[in-house]
Amino acid sequence: MDGTIPIAPTGVEEAPTRVDDLWFPDHNLVIQAENRLFRVSGGILAARSLVFRDMLSIPQPETQPLIDGCPIVVLHDSAIDVEYFLKAVFDSSFFERPPAPTTFPIVAGVLNLSTKYDVSYLRHRALLHLASASPMSLEEYDSIGSTATFPHRTSRLSRLLLADSLGMTWAMPTGMYAISCLKAQSILDGIPVQGGTIHITSALQRACVIAHPELCIAQNHHIYRFLRVLPTKGCTSDGVCSVRSRSLLETFTKLERLDPLGFLDAGWSKALQDRFCPACNARSETEYKSARQAVWNQLPSIFSLPTWEELKSARTADLSE
Numbered sequence: 001m002d003g004t005i006p007i008a009p010t011g012v013e014e015a016p017t018r019v020d021d022l023w024f025p026d027h028n029l030v031i032q033a034e035n036r037l038f039r040v041s042g043g044i045l046a047a048r049s050l051v052f053r054d055m056l057s058i059p060q061p062e063t064q065p066l067i068d069g070c071p072i073v074v075l076h077d078s079a080i081d082v083e084y085f086l087k088a089v090f091d092s093s094f095f096e097r098p099p100a101p102t103t104f105p106i107v108a109g110v111l112n113l114s115t116k117y118d119v120s121y122l123r124h125r126a127l128l129h130l131a132s133a134s135p136m137s138l139e140e141y142d143s144i145g146s147t148a149t150f151p152h153r154t155s156r157l158s159r160l161l162l163a164d165s166l167g168m169t170w171a172m173p174t175g176m177y178a179i180s181c182l183k184a185q186s187i188l189d190g191i192p193v194q195g196g197t198i199h200i201t202s203a204l205q206r207a208c209v210i211a212h213p214e215l216c217i218a219q220n221h222h223i224y225r226f227l228r229v230l231p232t233k234g235c236t237s238d239g240v241c242s243v244r245s246r247s248l249l250e251t252f253t254k255l256e257r258l259d260p261l262g263f264l265d266a267g268w269s270k271a272l273q274d275r276f277c278p279a280c281n282a283r284s285e286t287e288y289k290s291a292r293q294a295v296w297n298q299l300p301s302i303f304s305l306p307t308w309e310e311l312k313s314a315r316t317a318d319l320s321e
Contacts, residue, residue, distance in 0.1 A: 022086050029056075030067045033075045033082035037067070040086060048089055051117040077113060084109035088122050098128050104155035108162050115166065120321065127318055133159065134171040136312050138296040141174065141261065157191060157198055164204060169305055170315040176204070176303045180211040181258045187212070207303055212258070214302045215295075219260040222291040224249060230276065232283035241280040248275075260295045264288065 014035045022038040029042035046053040055073070064071055075082055084106045088095035095102060095110055111126035113119075133148035133155070135141040144152055152159075160175025162168075179187060179200065187208050190197035200208070230245035231237070257263075264272070273281050300307055306314070 019083060022083065022090065024090075028070055030070045030072045031075060031082065031086070032072055033077055034079040036079040036083065038082065038086055039068070039070065040090060045089065048122075049117045049119045077116075078109075080105070081109035081113055085113035085117075085119075085122075088114075088125075089119070095122070095125060097125050098132050098149045100149065102129055102150050104150045104158060107150060108158065111162065111166070124319070124321060130159070130163070130168070130171055131315060131319060134163075134315070135174060136170070136308065136315065138261075138293055141296070154194075157193065157200075160204070161198075161200065164201065168314075168318065170311040170318070173299050173303060173305060173311070176208060176211065176305075177215075177261070177299060179204070180208040180215055180303070182208075182212075184209050184212060210304075211302045214298075215258055215260055218295045218298060218302075219258060219263065220253065222294050223260045223263050223288070224252060225291050226284045226288035227252070229283055229287050230280050232280050234279040235277055236279060237277040241276045244275050245280070245284075248272075261292055 016032055016035045016037045018037045018039070022040060024039055024041070027039050027041045029040055029045065031038040031040060042052075042056050046056050060071055066072070084095075088106075088110045095106060107126050107129045110122055111130065114122035114126060129149050133144060133150065133152040135144055140147070156175050156178045160172055160179065163171035163175065179191065182191065186192065187200070187205055190199050227245045227249040231239075231241040235241050272284070276284060297308070299305075300311065305311065
């Protein structure tokens, strides 16, 4: 940030409107973000934020415009981010620590502005929420549905962009994985999302395009091994498992779906168990679990990120601030 916050009208054409939930008649500071107005306590903001403390300590000219007798602070941030940030400051129940549920836009807004305006306790809280959807192990990845404090699937791309913008590499692997499983055209031309298309940075594009064939190899070499090892010693199907495993392998290799970590969901796993004898089922399950772990272990190197141990250390350092 540039170190200064202008205190002046913005000149926006649309008349600013008050945000009722954050308009306190007995408070002494009006904040404007885009065309939204918030009336809050300058003293509380100064106590929470070193940036606001320094900014509000600067004497203002007597000719400064006022709203209801209050000075105006103009923030060049999105109105919705400012609303989330101020609610987190002035309403203790709005943004609680995990495991309290929240939404990703709230996490992103609070994290961005608590970082920018140096509100350490809110930044730490937002990082805890981000970490809840940023697994560091395959076990955490498999349980993310119950540990994430916000919808994790629909926020993967936004989460990746946020982590990248803040230099938090520890929160990037699974987002990069999800993007790298897409076709190169989508990665380069824009990723379709509800309501439009999102473009990632050129550096992320390059990393994900390079990773795509590596994930294809991982799926073919590691994951499909759970079929290649059949029939296993002790097979009791009299050749049925051999025929079925090769037939399935031929079918799977023709699929366009790329998702080595999620190739078999619970439904597929149950369907496969019905096709093989107990011995082949047991061997196949063991190989599949081993293959998923091997792919997971390779993710950081596939994306040219630090090792898992280094990423864990970085997360620990951020969460201990």
